[in-house]
Amino acid sequence: MDKILEVKDLHVDFDTYNGTVHAIRGVNFHLNAGETLAIVGESGSGKSITVRSILQLLASNATIAKGEVLYHGDDLLQKSDKEMDKIRGNKISMIFQDPMTSLDPTMTIGKQVAEPLLIHNNVSKKDALKRAEEVLRLVGIPNPEARMNDYPHQFSGGQRQRIVIAIAIVDYPEILIADEPTTALDVTVQAQIIDLLRELQQKIGTSIIFITHDLGVVAGIADRVAVMYAGRFVEYGSVEDVFYNPQHPYTWGLLDSMPTLDTNENARLNSIPGTPPNLLDPPKGDAFAPRNAYAMQIDEEEQPPFFKVSKNHYAATWLLHPDAPKVTPPAAILNRYKKFEKLGGNAK
């Protein structure tokens, strides 16, 4: 498969009054043409910062300390803001989290959707508006011809998110970055938006990086999943690999805290004890070690490398080291392993 985007050893720091926060500490991943990659992790794990670095849409106190973002082999981090303007909204575009605040309240939606076309293509205003109308229809706004001159406040939250999506896809981007696009929406609307994104991906053949903290959403849309913790990836692989053959104790914790159809209705949901580490002073070893019931001596001392689990499935935990003692994951994870074997996989 074609790698259209490759992020190598990305480090992002934030200057704050308390010192430098090392928010992203060496992230590596790639995106294949036409696929959907989901990045999951709890709030503050660095998901948004990772994808914003791709487009260089970071806060002014952020610096990309190190790394490469290769888009068709071209390092985007070496480009000037002006050169990036040609890529943003054209080759790579973004869908934001909160549709209630993402649209300009004083501009008609027709103009807002047409804007990327006018910026990147030599088209007349009339043609751009006509195309905007088509795209609004495509994303499921009823009667778009009558609503082109309406303002954002005249639409519901779900409709506004459709408009935000229309803005992102109007210029047929190669890569669509969706930063928690369903978090601010009702569950029923969430499902509609996920369906819409899948449908659009088939129609225009774009690749998607989908950020979420909702594992339930991931299964519905992603081809591959990466789990992020404290500014690093801890495990990545196909949806089946990560959901049914998870190896990192953090992934276990995440999956174990999610109710499934098998969960006893009277049982308490599990949660991961403790809080994420302070990234002003990142831990020397595995950042998850203090919250990890399976932590070993070495977890405190040395950052685990990625161990290969199967083709395309990697996890950064010392438990996968050949010398590590055998541990028994939580019962819910063992259930998942059974399902994985039924799917034809070979669980650990």
Add this chain to the structure above:
Amino acid sequence: MAKYILKRILYLFLTLFIIASITFFLMKLLPGTPFSNQNRMSADQLKIVKAQYGLDQSVGVQYVRYMVGLLHGNLGTSFQFNNEPVTALIGQRLAPSMQIGAQAMVLGTILGILLGAVAAIRKNTWVDTLATFISILGLSIPSFVLAVLLQFYLAYKWKIYPVALWDNFQSSILPTLALTALPLGTVARFMRTEMVDVMSSDYIELAKSKGNSNWKVVTKHALRNSLIPVVTIIGPMAVSVMTGSMVVENIFSIPGIGEQFVKSITTNDYPTIMGLTIFYSFLLIIVYLIVDILYGLIDPRIRLGNGGKE
């Protein structure tokens, strides 16, 4: 929209009526009479003069008479300023005050918006510090200090403009500059605060993610959204600046209205006080109406009628 404006104009007359009534009775509570400074008048003469102006009648009768006159557009005759009708008095004196006031407002608002916007875009840099410094100077230096400084340098030392004269546009420049400081400082501060907020909002990030250059993000998306609260303060400020500053008018010998208002109060010149109060109120209400209409133009969320589709 037309219906709305009509309704507002109706309210305008109601408001003016209430203001006129309250002012009338408050004014009668002022100590002294319009003629307390006429020592040489005998008691009899005073009686004749009072009868001539209808001041011998009961307050109730005077009130009814005044209101009837008001309905006919008659604001009465001044006791102090050469027995001139108050309408003529306001008419002559108003033009210079309004001219320098309007010039100062336009200049101050435009410069203030620019200064505030630049400060917000270059937040926490020396540009921002400089802009904040300028706007605080504008707010805190009294206009008469600025007026004297302007006179000393631009008129006396470098002889670019006349010191104190009122004839052509040239002569209006110094008083305009003296009055500009306040709207400039106020608008710049409001603009900066609002624009800092707007620049960190999600829709600005989205505008940038579309591929807009920084310049276009500001001009197409940020400016208009930042103007909404600025419009609110411009209205009342315009009235106070345009109705004249007694001090500045004195310093530049401008035959304006500010001085007259103060004098009319100290001398119990009832018709002039009434006339000016009603006129100021009228101006203020009209400005508020304009501000409300401007709101709708800038912010579609507060547009009127048809669920905002007007």
